[in-house]
Amino acid sequence: MKQPKIVGISGNARRPSKTRALVCAVAERISQKHGFAVDIFDLVDLGPSVEPTREEASKETTRVLEAIEGADALIIGTPVYKGAYAGLLKHLFDLIDPSALKDRPVLLTAVGGGQRHSLIIEHHLRPLFGFFEALTIPTGIYASEGDFTNGTITDPALSDRIDHAVNQLGAILIHEVFRTA
């Protein structure tokens, strides 16, 4: 069976990172349920900034941009900074070709310090991917610091939500795999 290329982008600026832990948990669930592998990139590996234009992008930034544009599906994770997504994550997507993500399934996740900004997915992330005409998965996954113990997800409701979103993504991917087989 054809394996879809699934790419996870974690917008964390430091390690260890709960944002990365959430993206990894989603990736593991995709692998358990559907047998698909996920390549995960951390923005912390790109350094403190991203180059201003695509032409000036470093080899490493270009590798991440090409992975995003070549993916069959994306898992996006961002820490909440000042009520919105990380600026570096937005900067990376500023360099993506505007037509590259059309119809692409995108599963959205975010981690904040508390519940106050839990609508970041609906108010910030979903509109960004709306610009790209991507196919965002209906269930977004928001987590807060209290959902983790020693960096691992321990909240059962969050775990259920991951399952739900992964089932929605899986239904689309399996349909695509059979359509193109």
Ligand SMILES: Cc1cc2nc3c(=O)[nH]c(=O)nc-3n(C[C@H](O)[C@H](O)[C@H](O)COP(=O)(O)O)c2cc1C
């Ligand atoms: C500069 C900065 C701004 C933040 N702003 C918010 C915020 O507005 N709302 C919120 O819920 N958490 C906020 N937080 C908390 C982070 O979202 C939270 O610690 C998150 O887990 C960080 O993800 P990470 O572990 O991947 O770095 C902020 C943290 C930092 C460092």
